[in-house]
Amino acid sequence: MKTCSSCGIGVLIEGNKVKCFKYNTEKDKETSSDACLYYIDFIYEDGELLNQLQHLLLKEQDLKSKHMKNTI
Numbered sequence: 631m632k633t634c635s636s637c638g639i640g641v642l643i644e645g646n647k648v649k650c651f652k653y654n655t656e657k658d659k660e661t662s663s664d665a666c667l668y669y670i671d672f673i674y675e676d677g678e679l680l681n682q683l684q685h686l687l688l689k690e691q692d693l694k695s696k697h698m699k700n701t702i
Contacts, residue, residue, distance in 0.1 A: 631662065631664075632662065632663040632664050632666070632669050633659065633660050633661060633662060633663055634648040634650065634657045634658070634659060634660075634661045634663055635648050635659040635660070636663075636671070636672070637650075637663055637666070637668075637669050637670060637671075638670045638671060638672045638673060638680065638682065638685030638689075639651045639652050639668055639669075639670060639682050639685050639686050639689070640682075641682055642659070643656070646658060646659055647659070648661070651682040651683070651685075651686055652668050652686055653668075667693070668686070668689050668693075670685050670688065670689045672685075673685060673688065
């Protein structure tokens with residue numbers, strides 16, 4: 631199940647809260663992210679987890695590339 635705590639853009643704060651790096655909002659850890667357009671699984675590069683900004687940039691590039699395919 632997609633939750634805010636399993637999103638690469640989320641920042642864990644105060645035990646049971648997650649702050650969204652994109653929308654700058656706080657949600658519970660177990661809030662469902664099924665409808666979130668910016669949800670991205672954790673990505674590791676050379677054994678290290680990418681930071682939230684890197685996750686966000688990758689997701690934005692992915693969304694832009696999909697948008698360009700549908701505009702013809």
